[in-house]
Amino acid sequence: MEDRFSVHGGGTVGRDERETVARGARLFEAAQAVVVDHGRAAEAVRAALKPLHDAEVxxxxxxxxxxxxxxxxxxxxxxxxxxxxxxxxxxxxxxxxxxxxxxxxxxxxxxxxxxxxxxxxxxxxxxxxVAVHIDVERPEPRTTALVMALHVLAEAGPDARRAVDKATVLARRLDPLLADARLALGRIRMLLAGQEKKARAWAAVAGIRSLVDEAERAGLPGLFAQASVDLLRGPATDIAAWVDFELRSAEYYSLLAEISGRQPDVAAAEGFLPDEIAERVRTQHLDDTHRRVSLRGYQAFGARFALAQRKVILGDEMGLGKTIQAIAVLAHLAAVGQSHFMVVCPASVLVNWTREIEARSALRVTVLHGPDRHLAFADWKARGGVGVTTFDALRGFPAPDRGEVALLVVDEAHSVKNPKAKRSQAVAGWAERCERALLMTGTPMENRVVEFHHLVRMLDGDLADSLGEGDARAGSVGFRKAVAPVYLRRNQEDVLTELPSLQHTDQWEELSASDAEAYREAVAAGNFMAMRRAAYMAPEKSAKLDRLREIVQEAGENGQKTVVFSYFKDVLGVVREALAPGESASVPLFGPFTGSVPAGRRQRIVDEFAAVPGPAVLLAQIQAAGIGLNLQAASVVVICEPQIKPTIEHQAVARAHRMGQVRPVRVYRLLATGGVDERLVRLLETKTRLFDAYARRSAVAEASPDAIDVSDTELARRIVEEEQARLGLADERLTAAE
CATH class of the missing domain: 1.10.150.20 (5' to 3' exonuclease, C-terminal subdomain)
Structure with missing residues (x-):
C-alpha cells in the first residue's frame, strides 16, 4: 500500500480515480431513480385500488x-x-x-x-x-383509474421488474463504497487521513470500478434508463388502457396481486408439498435472463420445482399457465449454459407452443414437423435451441445421447399413459436419456389411478415400484404424499382469486316426438353412439337444438362469444346448419373445428374467432378443441351432450375459464330426460368425485380406485342393455357399437 500511495503523491487521487467514483455515483443515482419511479407507479396502483377494495369489503x-x-x-x-x-x-x-x-x-x-x-x-x-374484480362490461371512473395505473407497469413489462431488482442490489452494494470513497476525492482530507482510512478509501475505489465495469458489461445503465422512461410514460387514453387490459388481463392481475400483497395461500401455491421438499424448491435459483414474461408466485414455484426435482409431473389445473412455467425452466437452463431442449405436444398446439416460446423468451425455436422434419431435426442438433415436435413425429427421431438434451417437455402428458402405445414408449425412451423431464397435464388420471403410475415410472422407476396399489387405496392424502417428489398440482380456486365466476347450468329438455323415435330406434339397434346424438337427428323438431339457438341468440344480443362443443362431427354439422347466418342473422360462425383440421389451421380459426369485435360462434369437436388451445375470447360454452369422461368436459370448459379471462363464464350442458343422458350424468358425477379425491387435494377420500376402472365399451354395453330393458326392447339383439 505504501508503494501505491507514493505513486499518487502521498495518497492523493488522480483523474482516473475521480472518474471512477463519478461513474459509480451516476450509476447509483440511476439505480435509485428506477426504484423510486417503480415505487411511485406501484403507489398509484395502491391508491386506485383502495376505494375499490374498501367498497368490496x-x-x-x-x-x-x-x-x-x-x-x-x-x-x-x-x-x-x-x-x-x-x-x-x-x-x-x-x-x-x-x-x-x-x-x-x-x-x-x-x-x-x-x-x-x-x-x-x-x-x-x-x-x-375479498378480491377486487375488474368488470370490463361496466367500466366506471374508479376501475378506469386502477386499469390506467396498472397499464403503466404492464407497459414497462418484466424488464422494469428486472431493473428494479438489479437496481436494488446494486444500490445496496454501491452505497457503502461511495461513502468510503468520498475521502479519496479530497486532497487535504486524504493527506490528513490515517493509513486505515486511506486503505479503505482505495479499496472502495477499486470496488466501485469493479461494480461499474460489471454493470456496464451487463447493460444495466441502459436497462435502468429505459425502465425509468417506461415507468414515467402514462397511457395514451383510458380507452387504450382498457383495450390493453382485455388483451393482457393475466399480466394486469399478476401485477395487482404483487403490489397489493394479496398472494394466494402459501401452502396452496406450493401444492401442499411436504415441508422438506417445499423448502428445497424455495431455495432453488431461477434465472430470468432469457425470459420475457413475469411469473406469479405459484408459477415461479412450479418452475423451481421442476429444476430442483429434475424429473417431474406438473399437474396444475387448466388455465394456470403450465406453458409459461415450462418456458421459465427452459430460459433458466439456457442462461446457465444448456443448449438443447425438446418440447413434445399434440399437433393441435404445435403452433401455439412455437408462438409462446418466441413471445415469452429469447430462445431459438425449431419446428420439427411436416415433410422436412428430419432436415429440421439435423439443424436443431447442430445449432441447438428448443425443438418442438408431435408425439408421432418424435417416434421417427433417434433418441439422444445421455445428457445431450437438457430438458424434455411433454405437453398433455396424459396422452402417453398407456405403456404399450408406441408414442408412450418413444416418450419414455427420451425421458430416460434427458437430464430433466417435465410432463405437463391438467388431467393426470381419467379412468384408473394405476395409469398415473405409468407417468411416474417414466420419471422414477423406483418411486413407481414403491407406490403400489395400497397408496391409492389409503386415500388421496396418502397418495399425494407418496408422489410428492415428482408431482405438483395447484387448483384455480386456490391460486387465482381474480378469476371471474364460472356458472354451470344443466339444461334438461323433454325429447320431442321425433327425438324420441330416433332414440328408440338407436336403442333397438344397440347403437350407443346413435343414442347419444339421437336428439339432433331431426333438426326441424329437435328440443336440444331449439334451446341451443336460444342460448346463442341471447349471447349474441349481449355481445358475447360462444363456443359450442360436441363429440360428434355430424352433430356439429346439424348445429352449423341451424346457426348459419341468414338474412335476419349476422353472427359470424367459425368451424366446425375437428380433429381432421390441420394444426396450423386450428390456430388460425381460433385467432379469427377471437379477432371478431362482437359476438361470434365457434363450433368445435370437444376432443379436438379441449386440448391446449386458449378460447378465453368466449364467455359462453355450450356442451351438446354429456361426455363419458369428466376430464373431457373439464378441459373444454377450462379453455374459456382460464387465466386471462375477464368475463364471467356460463356453461350450458344440453341434456335429454329419461335416457342415456341421465345415466351418463350420474356416471360423470361419480367419476368427478373420484378424480377430485386423487388428482385434487382432499382429506376425505376413501373410495377404491377400482371404482373408476371400467372401460368405455363396458359402460356402453351396460347402458344399452338397461335402456333396452326400460323401453321393453330387451329381446332385441344386444350390441354396443362404439
Whole structure:
C-alpha cells in the first residue's frame, strides 16, 4: 500500500480515480431513480385500488347477518334487541359505532365492546380475503383509474421488474463504497487521513470500478434508463388502457396481486408439498435472463420445482399457465449454459407452443414437423435451441445421447399413459436419456389411478415400484404424499382469486316426438353412439337444438362469444346448419373445428374467432378443441351432450375459464330426460368425485380406485342393455357399437 500511495503523491487521487467514483455515483443515482419511479407507479396502483377494495369489503360485511357475531363469540352475545333496532348486518353494526349501539335498550357497554370486537374480527378477515374484480362490461371512473395505473407497469413489462431488482442490489452494494470513497476525492482530507482510512478509501475505489465495469458489461445503465422512461410514460387514453387490459388481463392481475400483497395461500401455491421438499424448491435459483414474461408466485414455484426435482409431473389445473412455467425452466437452463431442449405436444398446439416460446423468451425455436422434419431435426442438433415436435413425429427421431438434451417437455402428458402405445414408449425412451423431464397435464388420471403410475415410472422407476396399489387405496392424502417428489398440482380456486365466476347450468329438455323415435330406434339397434346424438337427428323438431339457438341468440344480443362443443362431427354439422347466418342473422360462425383440421389451421380459426369485435360462434369437436388451445375470447360454452369422461368436459370448459379471462363464464350442458343422458350424468358425477379425491387435494377420500376402472365399451354395453330393458326392447339383439 505504501508503494501505491507514493505513486499518487502521498495518497492523493488522480483523474482516473475521480472518474471512477463519478461513474459509480451516476450509476447509483440511476439505480435509485428506477426504484423510486417503480415505487411511485406501484403507489398509484395502491391508491386506485383502495376505494375499490374498501367498497368490496363493505359489500361483503353488509351481506353478513348480525347473527354471525354470535358464532364469532361462541354464542355469548344476545342480539335480539340489536336486530329489532334495525341493524341487520355486520357492516351496519360497524357503521353505527359504540355510541349508537349503547343507545339500544337492553344493550350494555360490555355487550357493545364484545359486539364491536367480533365485528372488527370479521372486517379484518374480509379485508384479507375479498378480491377486487375488474368488470370490463361496466367500466366506471374508479376501475378506469386502477386499469390506467396498472397499464403503466404492464407497459414497462418484466424488464422494469428486472431493473428494479438489479437496481436494488446494486444500490445496496454501491452505497457503502461511495461513502468510503468520498475521502479519496479530497486532497487535504486524504493527506490528513490515517493509513486505515486511506486503505479503505482505495479499496472502495477499486470496488466501485469493479461494480461499474460489471454493470456496464451487463447493460444495466441502459436497462435502468429505459425502465425509468417506461415507468414515467402514462397511457395514451383510458380507452387504450382498457383495450390493453382485455388483451393482457393475466399480466394486469399478476401485477395487482404483487403490489397489493394479496398472494394466494402459501401452502396452496406450493401444492401442499411436504415441508422438506417445499423448502428445497424455495431455495432453488431461477434465472430470468432469457425470459420475457413475469411469473406469479405459484408459477415461479412450479418452475423451481421442476429444476430442483429434475424429473417431474406438473399437474396444475387448466388455465394456470403450465406453458409459461415450462418456458421459465427452459430460459433458466439456457442462461446457465444448456443448449438443447425438446418440447413434445399434440399437433393441435404445435403452433401455439412455437408462438409462446418466441413471445415469452429469447430462445431459438425449431419446428420439427411436416415433410422436412428430419432436415429440421439435423439443424436443431447442430445449432441447438428448443425443438418442438408431435408425439408421432418424435417416434421417427433417434433418441439422444445421455445428457445431450437438457430438458424434455411433454405437453398433455396424459396422452402417453398407456405403456404399450408406441408414442408412450418413444416418450419414455427420451425421458430416460434427458437430464430433466417435465410432463405437463391438467388431467393426470381419467379412468384408473394405476395409469398415473405409468407417468411416474417414466420419471422414477423406483418411486413407481414403491407406490403400489395400497397408496391409492389409503386415500388421496396418502397418495399425494407418496408422489410428492415428482408431482405438483395447484387448483384455480386456490391460486387465482381474480378469476371471474364460472356458472354451470344443466339444461334438461323433454325429447320431442321425433327425438324420441330416433332414440328408440338407436336403442333397438344397440347403437350407443346413435343414442347419444339421437336428439339432433331431426333438426326441424329437435328440443336440444331449439334451446341451443336460444342460448346463442341471447349471447349474441349481449355481445358475447360462444363456443359450442360436441363429440360428434355430424352433430356439429346439424348445429352449423341451424346457426348459419341468414338474412335476419349476422353472427359470424367459425368451424366446425375437428380433429381432421390441420394444426396450423386450428390456430388460425381460433385467432379469427377471437379477432371478431362482437359476438361470434365457434363450433368445435370437444376432443379436438379441449386440448391446449386458449378460447378465453368466449364467455359462453355450450356442451351438446354429456361426455363419458369428466376430464373431457373439464378441459373444454377450462379453455374459456382460464387465466386471462375477464368475463364471467356460463356453461350450458344440453341434456335429454329419461335416457342415456341421465345415466351418463350420474356416471360423470361419480367419476368427478373420484378424480377430485386423487388428482385434487382432499382429506376425505376413501373410495377404491377400482371404482373408476371400467372401460368405455363396458359402460356402453351396460347402458344399452338397461335402456333396452326400460323401453321393453330387451329381446332385441344386444350390441354396443362404439
Amino acid at each position: 363493505k359489500r361483503e360485511l353488509d351481506a353478513i347477518p348480525v347473527a354471525r357475531l354470535q358464532d364469532v363469540t361462541e354464542g355469548r352475545l344476545r342480539l335480539g334487541s340489536v336486530e329489532k333496532s334495525g341493524l341487520r348486518s355486520v357492516g351496519e353494526v360497524l357503521e353505527a359505532g359504540p355510541y349508537r349501539l349503547r343507545q339500544i335498550p337492553g344493550v350494555g357497554q360490555r355487550t357493545v365492546d364484545q359486539m364491536l370486537a367480533a365485528a372488527r374480527r370479521l372486517s379484518e378477515a374480509a379485508h384479507e380475503t
